[in-house]
Amino acid sequence: MIIVQARLLHGSAYFAGEEVECQLTFSNPPKPDGVLRLSSDIETLAWCTAQIHCQCTLSAPNLDGGPGVDGSTVDQHSPDSTYFNPTRGERGVTVMISQPRILFCNIKLAPGEKTVYDYKERIPMDGVPPSFRGTFVKYSYKLTIGTQRPDSAISEIRLSFRVLTVDGLKEMSTYINKDEELAPSNPFQLCEKGKETKPEHTVRDLALQLLSEQSGKRRHNCYNISNLHGKVAKIIMNKNSYKIGDDLYCTFDFSEATIQCLQVTVTLQSVEEMANEQTEREKGSIVISHANHLEICLHMSKANVALPIPLHITPSFKSDHVSLTWKLHIEFITLTTPIEPQCPPPQDTQGTHWHGVTNLETETIHWDLPITVLSNNPLQCGLLQSLRSEETITLD
Structure with a gap:
């Protein structure tokens, strides 16, 4: 029996252009004390290889840009085949695959022995999409390790990981x-023999x-919102680009409004659209809400909104199949009949009860503000990921 353990050394999230490092441990469990060791207890592995790939799955069956796009598997070899294919059993089409790398051939492990191998492969920096699970399209990255014992079927380990693009x-x-030479240097960098060491x-x-x-690019942006009846509010934002995990801040100024605003709702929404050559067959786009903030602002001169951007979302990107953009959907509920502020009479020392209005005549204004959502540190993005960075199998 051989136990194979695969572990991603730097978590389950990476930037495009980084190296995926995986440590592989092959061990033959020791025999119990007092049990005689025989030559037949030595286990043999014929070979081991590894590859990373990105799989694209389109949910619309009429968007058949190639074999397997409609959800069929890309490989039809039987499970007992000695032909190693890292995408065996996967759905969709492969949009990126690395060169196969053979880690070893013909190793023997006696009871109690183990050996460790390191696999490194760099994700392409350009031309690859980020990990994305959308309505139309899904991009998923996996590392597949294949190994085989003599006269046995191929055994595989698959580790999923997340890729972020910049x-x-x-x-x-x-x-x-x-x-x-033009890169900024650190004047406090340690020097060796009078020469500055370059980081x-x-x-x-x-x-x-x-x-x-x-x-970090800040720009004072003001947007005046109005309708046929007058001014509603002024929206103040200091930038339009945010990293996932950041808080989005904006201020609503009602000091110059001529119409009373009862409530304002800010919603972070993603817009998923198919590529131009495919939208001719699949019209429309998908809008999904991810976070929202509701503020009651009647008789207020200003209202501040802080909207957290979730870590699990996909930043803005565009690929051959789909484009993903982001926007703030802002909804104002205004009053067509003003309500005067209620103040207790000056001579009333007992207090006054004020009951809210039971019927209100309102109008709704919808406004969209495009924003850009950027990636963030993979260590931070991997905190909430459900992807496992370690997997173990047993070869009997």
Whole structure:
């Protein structure tokens, strides 16, 4: 019996361009004390290989851009076949697959022995979609490890992981690699023999720096909301780009309003649209609400809204099959008949009971504000993921 354990060393979320590192441990359990060891107890593994791939599944059956898009499997080999295919049994089409890497051939393990192998593979930085589970399209990334004992079927381990993309990362990494002399240096960096040691810029460092620049651009944006009857409110936002996991802040100013606003609701919504060449056959888009904030604002001069952006959502992106954009859907409920503020009479020392109005004549105003949702640190994004970074199988 051989126990195979696969573990992702850096969690289950990565930036496109990073290396996926997996540690593989093969062990032959020791025999109980007093049990005689025989030569037949030595276990043999013929080979082991690993690949990563991205699978695309389209839910609409009439969008058949290739074999397997309608949900059929991409490989029809029998389970007992000696042909290794990392996408065996998967649905949809493969949009990215790495080169197969053979980790070993013909190893023998005596009882109590184990061996460890490391697998590393870099996710392409350009041209790959992020992990996405939408209504029309699903992109999923998996690492498949295949191994086989002599005269036995292939055994596989599959580990799912999340991929986040960052626009402009490829250009930034190229600039850093070519112009290291122009890269900012640290004057407090330790020196060796009078020379400053140059720090190594990892893909994650560059991605986080780029995301900080993209989400840190602040601009005072004001939007005046009005209808046929007059001014409703002024919306004030300091930026339009946010990272997942951030809080989105906006202020509603009613000080110059000529119409009373009873309630305002802010909802974070995603808009999923098929690519242009496919929307001719599948019209429309899917709008999904992810978070909302309701504020009662009658007789208020200002109202502040803080809307958390969930960590599990997918940032804005566009691929060959689908585009995902984000917006704030804002709904105002205004009064057609004003309500005067109720104040107790000055001479009343006993207090006054004020009962709310039972019938109100209202109108509703809907307004959409496009925003950009960016990626965030994979360590933070992986906190709420249900993906397992470790898997174990037993080969009898």
